[in-house]
Amino acid sequence: MTRDEQLRKTAYEEMEKHKGVVEQDPYRLHYHLMPPVGLLNDPNGFIQFKGVYHLYYQWMPFKTKHGAKFWGHYSSRDLVNWTHEDIALTPAEWYEKNGCYSGSAIEHDGKIYAYYTGNVKDEEGNRESYQCLALSEDSIHFDKKGPVVHLPEGYTAHFRDPKVWEQDGAFFMVVGAQTTELKGAVALLRSHDLIDWEYRGVLAGGGKGMLADFGYMFECPDLFKLGDQDILIFSPQGIEASGMKYQNVYQAGYVSGHFDSAAGTFEHGDFEELDRGFDFYAPQTTVDDKGRRILFAWMSVPDQNEQDHPTIEHKWLHTMTLPRELKLVNGKVIQVPLEELRNIRAGEAIEHKVVLDKESRELNGVNGKAFELEIGDLSLSEGWFDLSIGDGGRLVYSAGEQLVTLERKSYVNGVVEKRQCKVVNLNSLRVFVDTSAIEVFINEGEETFTARFYPSPNNDTVRFGASNQARFTIRKWDLNHVNLK
Numbered sequence: 001m002t003r004d005e006q007l008r009k010t011a012y013e014e015m016e017k018h019k020g021v022v023e024q025d026p027y028r029l030h031y032h033l034m035p036p037v038g039l040l041n042d043p044n045g046f047i048q049f050k051g052v053y054h055l056y057y058q059w060m061p062f063k064t065k066h067g068a069k070f071w072g073h074y075s076s077r078d079l080v081n082w083t084h085e086d087i088a089l090t091p092a093e094w095y096e097k098n099g100c101y102s103g104s105a106i107e108h109d110g111k112i113y114a115y116y117t118g119n120v121k122d123e124e125g126n127r128e129s130y131q132c133l134a135l136s137e138d139s140i141h142f143d144k145k146g147p148v149v150h151l152p153e154g155y156t157a158h159f160r161d162p163k164v165w166e167q168d169g170a171f172f173m174v175v176g177a178q179t180t181e182l183k184g185a186v187a188l189l190r191s192h193d194l195i196d197w198e199y200r201g202v203l204a205g206g207g208k209g210m211l212a213d214f215g216y217m218f219e220c221p222d223l224f225k226l227g228d229q230d231i232l233i234f235s236p237q238g239i240e241a242s243g244m245k246y247q248n249v250y251q252a253g254y255v256s257g258h259f260d261s262a263a264g265t266f267e268h269g270d271f272e273e274l275d276r277g278f279d280f281y282a283p284q285t286t287v288d289d290k291g292r293r294i295l296f297a298w299m300s301v302p303d304q305n306e307q308d309h310p311t312i313e314h315k316w317l318h319t320m321t322l323p324r325e326l327k328l329v330n331g332k333v334i335q336v337p338l339e340e341l342r343n344i345r346a347g348e349a350i351e352h353k354v355v356l357d358k359e360s361r362e363l364n365g366v367n368g369k370a371f372e373l374e375i376g377d378l379s380l381s382e383g384w385f386d387l388s389i390g391d392g393g394r395l396v397y398s399a400g401e402q403l404v405t406l407e408r409k410s411y412v413n414g415v416v417e418k419r420q421c422k423v424v425n426l427n428s429l430r431v432f433v434d435t436s437a438i439e440v441f442i443n444e445g446e447e448t449f450t451a452r453f454y455p456s457p458n459n460d461t462v463r464f465g466a467s468n469q470a471r472f473t474i475r476k477w478d479l480n481h482v483n484l485k
Contacts, residue, residue: 004092011061011070011087014038018315025314026457027436030370031344031482032299033057033074033320036084039064040318042161042220042282043296044071045088045105045114048289052077054139055296056088056114057320058102064317065307069099071116075139079294079323079340081482086140088114095120095130095147102220103131104163104284106171106194112136113194115173117160118147127157131175133195149173149189152199154180159187161220163284164194168261174203174221176234183207184218184236188264200264204232204255210270211255215239220252220282223259223266226293227328230259232268235282244420245273249304252281252297254333274333276421277406277440277449278304285326293326295335299437299450308412310454311436321450322432322439334445337430345372345477352474356385360465366476367462368433374475375429383467387431390455390462393438397426404442408453421447434479 001009018037022028034040038061045056052075059072071089074082089100096118103116118130131149134142151159158178165172173189185206189197205211205218215238222233235252252275257268274283275297283297299319300306311317324335350365366373378385378397386396394407405420423442430441440449 002092004090007070007090007092008087011090014061021314022316025311025316027311027454028314028316029319029434029437031080031479032322032434032437033082035059035061035072035316035318037061037315038317039066040072040320041066041069041298041300041302042102043284043298043320044102044116045112046284046286046294046296047105047107047112048286049105049107049112049139051289052139053079053288054105054112055082055320056105064312064315067099068097068119069101071100073140078343079338080343088140088142089116089134089144091119093118093144093146095132100132101129102161102282104222106164106166108166108194110137112139113164114142115148115162115164117162119160129157129159131159131162131173131197148195149175149197152187155185155187156180156182158217163220163222165224170261172223172261173197174223174232176217176219176221177206178217179206181207182216183213184211184215184238186218186221186232186234190264203264203266204234204268210268214271219250220284222283222285224285224287224293226326226333229256229328229331230266230268231256231326231328231333232259232266233274233283233285236271244276244422247419248278248301250281250301252283256328256331256333272333274335275448275450276404277419278408278417278451280321280450294338295324295326297321297450299452305412309452310411319437319452324445327445329446332446335441335448336445337432337439337441344479344482346480347478349475349477354464354470354472354474356464356466356470358466358468360386360388360463362461362463363474366474367460368478369435369460370479370481371433372477372479373429373431373433375431375472376427377471377473378426378428379471380466381468385470385472386465387429388461388463388465389433389438389453390459392453392455392459393451395429395431395440395449397423402426404447404449406438406440406449406451408451411452411454419449419451423447432479
């Protein structure tokens, strides 16, 4: 039996061994992508190939901690129902023995070209990194070609997460990096055949330009055209909190500007966070055959109390966000839930027109563990309006301060913690709740909050409150268990 065969066999045995305890977890999600066992993190190789969507992902099947990662694999025809496919990549070769780390996929000549970082460590923990290629004709079985990019001069071995695309008659690759001066950077490479890659220099960060001193590491870069702008998404590490900004251990966001493919340069503006909540990192996008730019992100943050999540008792950890469509509106990237997510709704909406006057109350039929809320026509001249979900989370809008706050009961120590952002003229909220996950879309995706939270399993109440008079309309749908085969 080869090393690859042995790793696959052991992983599948682990899935079968713990299937019962995983499925008994009351915090298991109804309509988000989760690992069948163990730990899930970054989305990888997100692509639509021959009419089917494929989301590969970082997976550690043997424990709920990080380690020598595999590429797990989900596929879907409708972005709602998903099939868990055979393992795509195992860390079986010398150039990836400590993990098949994050990467991307592109279609060329009827094949998937998957690029990923091969992680290697010696007994002292010294790191080597290789950008590797694997080919597939069926999206399931991959033929590894080994390293195609070795570490350029000027960088530490923290050089990973290749994202590849085609533009202006050539192929380009951006890689998340750290310079030898310990500055976060995005490196740019170019190729004419997807095999031989030429290093073109630092595209952003690295001690120069607007991101000169913006942390010590950039992870998971993704560069693409949206509207009339080029958008560079990345996840910087080492940014200090500033007011309501940068409150998580690490961030995920974007800069917009103009990428000159011939010169290999990128002129851009300031960094903007993509999400204001507790749990959003390593987003990756693709374009589908409808021309939509679709994003998945990991619903967590590295090194942020990961081992305190209660799902660990049930042998699994972490989830993906819902898929979101990106649009550019007035120069700002907005995120909206995909139209297909309406297919999760169970039956007709429960509708209410509500007037609250210095009170807090429940509304008939508005409760549950897995549901979608649309709140519109909000009229609140002063004071605050809030939405409480079980005993685990609370969303508050303060009219005078024009401030939205997401509170949750910490799964570490039970203390209430919060994330906030300014919202001028709140007029709509769309909220997805899924047992232990919440995603909030404000003003048609102008801002989003994403978080894991853990209400008491037997508490499915939803309460609305206001400190003065508040008027609003509400529509609520129960959401089905989706098919995760």
